Amino acid sequence: MELVAQVLQACERTPKATAIVGPRGEAMTFGALRERALRIRDRLSAAGLARGDGVLYAVEPSPEAIAVALGVVAAGGVLVLADPGVPPAILAARLRLADPRWVVAESRLYALTSLAPLRALVRRRGVLLPSLRDPLPGDDLHTGLRHAYTGRWLPGVPRHAVRLRGLDGPAPQEYGGADADGPAAVIFTSGTTANPRAVVHTQRSLAAGLEIFRDHFPVGPGDVVHADGLMIGLPALIGGATWSMGPARLIARRPVTHLYCVPVEFAGLDAFPATLRTVMLGSAPAPPAVLRMALQLPVSQVLSIYAMTEALPIALATARDKLDHAEGDLLGAPLPGVGVRFTEDQELVVSGPHLAGRYLGEPPLSEVATGDLVRMDDQGRLVLLGRKKDMILRDGFNIYPSLYEPAIAALPGVADAAVIGIADAATGDEEVVLALVADRPVDARELRSVMDAGALPDRIELLPEFPYSSRRKLDRAALRELIRRR
Known part of the structure; x- marks a missing residue:
């Protein structure tokens, strides 16, 4: 249906x-x-x-x-x-x-x-x-x-x-x-000003994703599900539960039974309702400190959801299993109906009935590369090794440096610009740092003219020069280490 x-x-x-x-x-x-x-x-x-x-x-x-x-x-x-x-x-x-x-x-x-x-x-x-x-x-x-x-x-x-x-x-x-196979939603995810990219979902692909969620997320009348996104809120409605909307801090004043939020937002909560039974963390990696915090609550389960806009969801893992896994970030076994394969360099490629039909203006999709380097353990579970791309995750917002760096570097007095992410060990969220080679400071108002509000840097560092590889490409790893030492 x-x-x-x-x-x-x-x-x-x-x-x-x-x-x-x-x-x-x-x-x-x-x-x-x-x-x-x-x-x-x-x-x-x-x-x-x-x-x-x-x-x-x-x-x-x-x-x-x-x-x-x-x-x-x-x-x-x-x-x-x-x-x-x-x-x-x-x-x-x-x-x-x-x-x-x-x-x-x-x-x-x-x-x-x-x-x-x-x-x-x-x-x-x-x-x-x-x-x-x-x-x-x-x-x-x-x-x-x-x-x-x-x-x-x-x-x-x-x-x-x-x-x-x-x-x-x-x-x-x-x-x-x-028409279940006609387009229902166009969701922009990345790309540059000259080449934007958007995911096209159909009613069928969205319904398939919701079906996968509902099989592992049983809710019904009397349950109150707090979430900020359609992919959790709509399954709640279909199950007959109440969808509670708004910032996660509101749950302290509501009889919420199921909470979904970004790990860094969960880490900032200091009050939880006695009705809470399930905690779901997603949109960004859930670090051990946040998982341990969630497990201290009197709830029946704590889940971490691995998904992407093109394929919602891909895998689920319990907090306990993630903490007990020593090497890499455990994502969990692929959910029923989700197809997975790995490229030669270990990039995860997924398929399934919940896969978006296509990228806008591009041919139909049969599978999609996640940009994540992943292996499968001996229990058939996916384990994240790292991100292939330079994408930064902060507060569940995907930040693509290449979308903003050319425009920042074009500002008066700026010779070069790089946006990098530095992971916070406590929350797993990434601090966004704008590194500049410039002869003057750049203020926030200028940056707002060329950057999304969700991508604005947490701090700006002025450097005399950037480190480059032997092929004159920006060495982001070296730049990140340089910033860490400042």
């Missing part, structure tokens, strides 16, 4: 139960979620949203945001998760590739990005927001861009935007299904 149908079917089973609790405590029942999603589907379809239309999605996490996402996909639209908060040049490159026909955003975001005084205010605070009314000015392909908004109308909302607030009238029609 396709993804949206599974969620709506769960809504019909327990319509009066609470489906989602938002970051500010706002709640929505399963019945309300179903009706809201279907009314949004009908409204967008009536307004001309066609099957396969890309929809730039700019709605902050909330129960309403989930209803909007379900409504868009139910109408046949494709969610384009391009992150409007990235620098304008990066967003423009992503949108040229995705070619969305619609923008669905909160009315306040339209106001912030369209009204000159408000744009100037947020710019003074170091935030650069592109105009959602016209994200690609001067691009003839986007002159017919349509808009829809959530929340009450505010100045800055396009004149003919479709209102998604306060929809009522006759009961919405039943959900008739959609």
Whole structure:
């Protein structure tokens, strides 16, 4: 069964139960979620949203945001998760590739990005927001861009935007299904401004990933699952549990039974509800100190999830098994249905029904290289040896140095720039360090013009020169060691 149908079917089973609790405590029942999603589907379809239309999605996490996402996909639209908060040049490159026909955003975001005084205010605070009314000015392909908004109308909302607030009238029609193999979501993961890269998931691939999760993550009515992502929140809804949204620190005030968060976020928690039974750590490696902290809680299980955007999930390992494993980072046995193989240099390549259909603008995928160097132990479990690429992980955010270094090096007075990660032994998170060869300091405001907010460095180091290999390539290992000694 396709993804949206599974969620709506769960809504019909327990319509009066609470489906989602938002970051500010706002709640929505399963019945309300179903009706809201279907009314949004009908409204967008009536307004001309066609099957396969890309929809730039700019709605902050909330129960309403989930209803909007379900409504868009139910109408046949494709969610384009391009992150409007990235620098304008990066967003423009992503949108040229995705070619969305619609923008669905909160009315306040339209106001912030369209009204000159408000744009100037947020710019003074170091935030650069592109105009959602016209994200690609001067691009003839986007002159017919349509808009829809959530929340009450505010100045800055396009004149003919479709209102998604306060929809009522006759009961919405039943959900008739959609093309399970058609695109449902486009998720940008990496690439440069000149060559952005995005994963294209179908309803079928997403549903397969959720099925794998549910088999190892049984939840049901009465359970409260706290998570910040769809791949944990949607299985919770399908199982009849309540999805609790927001920062992990909120769990202290909620009857949470299952918690999913990034290891570094978990390490910062100092209060846990007595109801907590399961802790799941993911989006970054879970270091021993965090695993031991989790095992001190009176919970029944602590799991570490290994996954990638292209294939969610790949493997699970218990905290105890990870701590008992002496050599390398134990990832766990491949989950049922997940195919694995290894290249000559030990890079892990995965396949399976949960694999994304393709990268946007590229041929279909039958398997995907993870970028991780992995071996399989004598028990058939995957063991991480290291990362093949230079990607940095901080707070669950993937940081690709090559995406930012050329633009930083192009700033006035900068001769060379390198972004490196230095692992924190206590949390496993990586400190992001920007190394510069420059004749002047570079301030945070300049960096915000060329970097994602999630990639901004923790510190900046000025160096007289960078270490290079004999082939005149930047020696990142030597640079990292140089930074460690400072």
